[in-house]
Amino acid sequence: MSPRAGLPRRVVWRTGRILRFAGFFTVRLVQANLVVAREILTPGHALCPAIVRVPLRAGTDTEVAAMALAVSLTPGTLTVGVHRDPPALSVHGMHAGDAETFRRQLAELEGYLLAALRPVGGAHPIGGANRNGGER
Template structure:
């Protein structure tokens, strides 16, 4: 009789790696946003360019949409103002530094892509990896 530990399923390892990767990405983004807001407080009016931007979502479930909205709102300098599910899912996001709405939308989309990669199962057919076991950015 073997007394060794049970092997960890591959999907658990992949999921844990994805969650850790997102946590690291989000921690860096959080520090950067906090530094930008702190700099704005110390030097008022230096880069402030507020705007409200509509960001189309790839998130499909209520949980995914809520997680993306929460992650956006947790980042200093951004706030989710509204979520629309019909006809297509989209967030309305206020950004303190949104002088370039296209770049701002791209940054929120990047956050969503990374979050969905962490939340969705490894072989999710609608996932950011197209059902592959590892996430690869195209």
């Protein structure tokens, strides 16, 4: 079987993963906007800010940057630091009273994001740079 024989299946799977991430992220964005809007209308109601270090499974600079961007795009959270070895983010959350729950929520986001970014079948994208900036 030629390497191209599985191409249509991989395209379908990858498209599905991207759509799942888009749907998941859209729901997260709406939820976060509602929480922030409630906080504006009832100041101090449930505010419990914290900065939490979140370990990442991301393996490339692109994956780490995409995760940092996704976190910062979500209202109520902000990436305040990126750590390289081991990969981690320091994230400020407006409602991060329970650090473990906050980490789990961000790990779930990362799971959907990595599934959307990584090729189907575990192969690395051609020409992609690894975390240290070198070519694969």
